[in-house]
Every structure is written in C-alpha cells, then in structure tokens.
Amino acid sequence: MGYIENLEKLNSEMIEELANSVRINSAMSDAVRTPDGEVYPFGKGVQDALVHFLELGKRMGFEVHNYDNYAGEIVFPGDPGDETFGIIGHLDVVPAADDWMYGPFNPVIEDGYMYGRGTSDDKGPVMAGLFAIKAIRDAGITPKKNIKIIVGLDEEHGTESVEHYRDVASLPDFGITPDANFPVINGEKGILSFDIAQKLKKHTPKEGLVISKLQGGLAANAVPAQARAVLASEDRTKYDEISERVKRYAEESGYDISAKKTGTSLAVEAHGLAAHGSIPEKGLNAVSILMEFLGKLKFAGDDVTEFIDFYNDHIGFDLNGERLGCKLADDKSGKLIVNVGTMEINDEVATMEINIRIPVTFDSTEVYAGIESVLGANQGIVKVMDEKSIYIDPEDDFVKTLMAAYKEYSGDKDSEPIVIGGGTYAKHFNRVLAFGALFPWEEDRMHMTDERISLDSYSRMANIFAATVYNLCCR
Numbered sequence: 001m002g003y004i005e006n007l008e009k010l011n012s013e014m015i016e017e018l019a020n021s022v023r024i025n026s027a028m029s030d031a032v033r034t035p036d037g038e039v040y041p042f043g044k045g046v047q048d049a050l051v052h053f054l055e056l057g058k059r060m061g062f063e064v065h066n067y068d069n070y071a072g073e074i075v076f077p078g079d080p081g082d083e084t085f086g087i088i089g090h091l092d093v094v095p096a097a098d099d100w101m102y103g104p105f106n107p108v109i110e111d112g113y114m115y116g117r118g119t120s121d122d123k124g125p126v127m128a129g130l131f132a133i134k135a136i137r138d139a140g141i142t143p144k145k146n147i148k149i150i151v152g153l154d155e156e157h158g159t160e161s162v163e164h165y166r167d168v169a170s171l172p173d174f175g176i177t178p179d180a181n182f183p184v185i186n187g188e189k190g191i192l193s194f195d196i197a198q199k200l201k202k203h204t205p206k207e208g209l210v211i212s213k214l215q216g217g218l219a220a221n222a223v224p225a226q227a228r229a230v231l232a233s234e235d236r237t238k239y240d241e242i243s244e245r246v247k248r249y250a251e252e253s254g255y256d257i258s259a260k261k262t263g264t265s266l267a268v269e270a271h272g273l274a275a276h277g278s279i280p281e282k283g284l285n286a287v288s289i290l291m292e293f294l295g296k297l298k299f300a301g302d303d304v305t306e307f308i309d310f311y312n313d314h315i316g317f318d319l320n321g322e323r324l325g326c327k328l329a330d331d332k333s334g335k336l337i338v339n340v341g342t343m344e345i346n347d348e349v350a351t352m353e354i355n356i357r358i359p360v361t362f363d364s365t366e367v368y369a370g371i372e373s374v375l376g377a378n379q380g381i382v383k384v385m386d387e388k389s390i391y392i393d394p395e396d397d398f399v400k401t402l403m404a405a406y407k408e409y410s411g412d413k414d415s416e417p418i419v420i421g422g423g424t425y426a427k428h429f430n431r432v433l434a435f436g437a438l439f440p441w442e443e444d445r446m447h448m449t450d451e452r453i454s455l456d457s458y459s460r461m462a463n464i465f466a467a468t469v470y471n472l473c474c475r
Contacts, residue, residue, distance in 0.1 A: 003466050006135035011459055014131045015114070017056055018458070019107040021123045022116035024049045027095040028157050040069050042092060042153045042161070049091040053126075053151060060134050070164035073150045076133045078143035078473065085473050086148045086172030087133075087465065088425045088432060089126035089179055090155035093118040094447050101450055112455055119453040121446035125178035125437035126151060128458060132466035136474065145473040148172055152425065155179070162428045172432070174398065176468065177425040178461065180434035182410065184402045187391035187419035188426060188434070189278075189333055190358035192367060193220045195382040196375070197351045198307045205232040208300035211345050212265060216287040220341035220355040220384070223283030225274035227290040227343060231266045231297075239266040246293065255289045268293065277339040277355040278421030280319050287343045287352075288317050306376055307350040314374050315340060321356070325370030330361040332391060333419040353384070357421035360391040387427050391419070398472075402435055405467035409460055415440055435468070437461045 007014075029043030040047035050072050054064040057074035065073050096104030096117045104117035118124070130149050150172070152161040203210045209231060216227025231242065239261055246259040246268060256271040270290040275283025288311075295312045299305050314323045320335045321327045328336040337357040344351050358367055364386045371381065392399055394417045407413055426432040438444055439460070445451045 003135040003139040003141065003470060004463055006138045007131065007459070007462050007466060010131055010135060014127060014462065015109075015455065015458070018114065018119065018124055018127045018453075019116070021049060021052055021091070021127060022107040022114070022118050023105055024052060025105045026092050026118065028092050028154055038069070046092050046153045049123075050151065050153060053091060053130075057130065057149070060130075061137070062133075065169070067165055067168050071150065071152050071161050071169070073148050073169065074130060076137060076143060076147040078146045082145050083173040084146040084148060084170065085469065086150050086175030086429070086432065087126075087129040087469075088150045088152070088172075088175055088177045088429065089122045089129065090152040090161075090425070091118075091123060091126065092153050092156050093121070093123070094156050097449065099449055104451075109455070113452040114455060114458075115450055115452045117451055119451055120438065121451065122155070122179045124453045124458055125461060128437065128462040129178060129465045132462050132469060135462075135466050136470060141470070141474050143469070143473040144475075147469060147473055155425065159428065162425060166428065171429060174431035175429065176402070176433055176435035176465075178434075178436040178465070179424050180420065180422065180436070181418075181438045182436045182440065182464075183406045183412070183415045184399055184417045185420050185424075185426075185434035186394055186399050186417040187333055187360050188389060188423055189337070189360060189419065189421045190363060190389035191385065191387040191423050192356040192358060192364050193353065193385040195351050195353050195384065196379055197349055197382055198303065198376070198379045199349055200303050200307075200345070200347065201301055202347045203301040203304075205234045209233045209238060209297060210300050210347075211294075211304055212347070214290070214343060214345035216270075216290060217340070217342035217353070219277075220353040221277035221339070222341055223272065223275040223277065223280050223339060224286045224341065224343070225272050225283075226269070227272075227286040228267060228269045229290055229294060229345075230262070231268060232264065236264075242266060242268070242297065245296065249293050249296070253289075257289055257293060276422070277341055278337065278357055280337065280339045285317065285340060287340055288315070291343070292316065303378065304345065304350065306378065307345070310376055310379060311352065321370070323374070325372075325374040326356070326367045328359055328362050328366065330359040333360045333389075335359065336362070336367070337421050358389060360389040360419065363388070387423055390426055390433075392431070392433060398431070399433070401471050402433065402468060405464050405471060406435075409463040409467060410439060412440065436464065
C-alpha cells in the first residue's frame with residue numbers, strides 16, 4: 001500500500017489525535033518547578049502538550065527527544081551521516097477568551113470543520129506532518145535522509161524555545177515550517193523594531209497647554225486601534241475651543257476622534273482599525289490620527305511640539321518610509337513597510353516604537369542610515385530587534401519540489417511562490433521555508449475566536465507534506 005493510501009487509512013486517527021492535542025490548554029504561562037526539581041519553562045499546559053506529542057511519536061515507533069522541556073523532536077532516521085530534513089512547528093497557542101461557540105479547548109466537529117484553539121495554528125499542521133511521515137514508514141519506505149518533526153513551545157511570545165533548540169540539538173540542513181500559508185513562501189522580509197525617543201523638559205499647565213500623558217498602541221507589530229492624549233491648561237476656556245476643533249477635524253477627515261473633559265483635564269481619543277504590523281494597509285493607525293490633530297495645537301513646550309512635528313512631517317500616514325528616509329523596494333519582495341506600533345509621551349520623554357519590514361535585497365544598515373538623516377538633533381534611536389530576511393529563488397529545485405507537491409494535492413495549478421512581510425521559524429534555520437498550512441481560498445481564523453480547520457484541508461495538507469518528504473528524502 002502506498003503512503004497516500006496509508007494516509008486515507010490513518011485519517012480518523014489523525015483527527016482524533018488533533019482533538020486530543022487541542023483539549024490541552026497550551027497557552028504559555030509562568031514557569032513551574034515540580035517537587036522533584038524539574039522545570040517547565042513555559043508552564044504546565046505547554047508541558048502537557050509537549051508530553052502528549054512526544055508520547056504519540058514514541059507509540060508510533062519513532063525516536064523522540066525532549067530538550068530540557070524547551071523543545072522536542074520526533075525522528076525518522078535515514079542513512080547515517082546524510083542530510084536532515086525538518087518539519088518545524090509549535091505547540092503553544094495564543095490565549096483564548098470564553099466567547100467561543102463550543103469553548104476553545106473543547107474540540108467539536110461541525111459542517112466539515114474542527115473548532116478549537118490551535119487547530120490551524122499550529123497543532124493541526126504539525127500533527128499532519130507527523131502522520132505524513134508515519135504513512136511513509138508504514139509503507140515500508142526507508143528514507144535516504146533523516147527526517148525530524150521539531151516543535152517549539154513559545155512561538156506566540158518569543159524565541160527562547162527555538163534558540164535553546166539551536167544551542168543543544170543537531171539542526172536540520174533544510175526543511176519547512178507549516179505555520180503560515182500555502183503555496184511556498186520563498187522569502188520573508190527582514191524585520192526591524194526600534195524606538196525613536198526624545199527627552200522632554202517638564203512643563204506645567206501654568207505655562208500653557210501641556211500633554212500630561214499620551215498613550216497609544218499595544219505592540220510594535222500591530223497597528224494601534226486606539227490612542228489617547230490627556231491635555232491640561234490653567235486656562236480651562238481652551239478646552240471648549242479644542243473640543244470644537246476636534247469636532248471639526250472629525251467631520252473634515254472622517255476619522256473617529258473625540259474630546260471629553262475629565263476632572264481638570266481634557267482627554268482627546270482617536271480610534272482606528274487594528275491590523276498586523278506586516279500589513280498596515282489593512283488597518284488605520286489611531287496614533288497617526290491623534291498626532292495629526294495635535295499638530296494643529298500650540299503647546300507650552302517647544303520640545304513636545306518638535307516631536308509631534310517630526311511625526312507628522314516624516315511619518316504621518318505613510319506606510320513605506322516615503323518621508324522617513326527609508327523608501328526602499330525591490331522586484332523580489334516589493335516595498336519596505338513601516339508601522340508605528342506604540343506611542344507614549346509623559347513629562348520626561350516622548351517615545352514611539354516602530355516596526356519595519358525590509359525588502360530582501362536590503363538590510364537594517366541602509367534603513368538606519370536613511371532614518372538618521374531625517375532625525376532631529378534631540379531625537380535618538382534605541383535598537384530593539386533586527387531579524388535578517390530570507391529568500392530562495394523560485395527556480396531553485398527545493399522550491400520547485402515544494403510547489404509540485406502543493407499543486408498535485410491541492411488542485412491549485414495557478415498559485416506561485418510568494419514573499420511575505422511576516423516572520424516564521426524559517427528565520428532561525430538554514431534553508432527552511434514556510435510552507436502551509438492555510439490554503440489561499442480559506443478564511444484565516446488564526447488567533448481569533450472560533451479558530452477552526454477544515455477536515456478536507458487537514459487531509460490535503462497531510463498529503464502535501466507526505467509527498468514533499470517522499471520527493472525530497474526518499475527517492
């Protein structure tokens with residue numbers, strides 16, 4: 001019996017084991033130390049998900065390795081000393097509220113879908129990869145390359161898990177991470193996060209209008225949906241004038257911005273539309289709305305005015321670095337992307353956190369050089385993160401093999417390899433590409449209420465992964 005036929009035979013078990021995994025709430029929590037001194041660095045739920053997955057691999061007859069409860073792997077050995085192919089995913093999930101139809105950790109199948117947290121991100125794709133190699137082994141096929149299913153445990157929050165794995169384990173020579181979209185993602189833009197900061201002199205309402213506090217956004221890699229400034233002045237008659245100006249600005253611009261007296265202050269609040277920082281064009285930045293309005297006011301301190309003017313003159317609603325000195329683009333991956341994710345102003349410092357996606361033929365050196373050319377004398381950059389881009393040519397045999405498996409078992413003959421602005425585990429390994437597992441025609445419910453996976457898609461992705469492993473490792 002061939003490996004595809006084996007997958008059909010294993011389909012019920014594959015669905016059952018995904019449900020068993022989804023029942024485990026593996027949202028990351030505080031580290032746990034057991035009475036015998038063992039440490040679960042990402043919490044009990046994540047540990048339970050790792051143990052379940054490794055025990056399943058062991059029952060299937062594979063080698064399993066637990067790397068200090070930071071990461072795990074299931075190994076299908078091939079010829080000793082030959083290359084190793086990896087399927088790299090994660091078992092942790094984002095936290096879930098209680099507004100689900102069936103509950104986030106109570107997997108239910110309805111209308112051809114399994115509902116539950118982690119079904120699509122990333123337990124379903126990882127489980128499909130495991131059953132793909134089981135189907136190959138059950139067909140009596142011995143691979144010519146070693147094959148590993150590698151699972152990280154804190155992907156939704158950081159990189160500690162994968163960094164530990166890199167330090168202690170033998171790394172794959174090439175592979176895939178099924179934690180994004182089909183077809184092949186042959187490139188990921190570089191990701192840069194940094195703060196632009198400016199120290200401020202303390203000014204009081206006696207001197208005129210001041211910003212007591214401004215805060216907007218939650219994270220660098222998300223478009224802020226809300227931003228709020230608390231203004232204060234000893235001359236309270238200014239509040240009515242500012243409120244009227246807010247009203248006119250809202251009417252003229254169409255933006256959602258309002259003003260409300262609160263105690264001895266006036267709060268101005270702007271609402272935008274949240275989106276991922278890699279696709280800010282799908283959102284509307286509330287910080288940009290608020291800063292554009294504040295630029296119309298006169299403040300007591302020239303320093304805070306300087307910071308606001310810098311924002312409006314060099315960032316504003318631009319998404320591609322047009323006025324920030326870093327308007328870069330290439331044919332392989334398109335334009336540079338800029339997202340201001342957070343903003344904070346108090347009586348000591350003004351800070352904005354910026355997330356940039358860099359086209360694959362450029363690097364952070366060129367971005368920083370451009371930005372520094374437009375910075376004011378009182379502004380500085382605080383570097384936070386710099387992830388290099390990855391790119392493999394679409395004509396590379398590796399990419400072509402992945403595409404062939406995708407086209408054969410998806411039925412999609414038209415899609416081509418794509419480059420994304422997001423980042424996956426591919427950035428932490430050599431010659432690894434994101435491959436699946438969301439199909440182009442599917443609704444993306446990852447991280448959302450009622451996350452789900454189509455059982456038809458679940459079966460298709462297992463076929464695609466099995467064909468990929470066979471073509472790359474067994475022929």
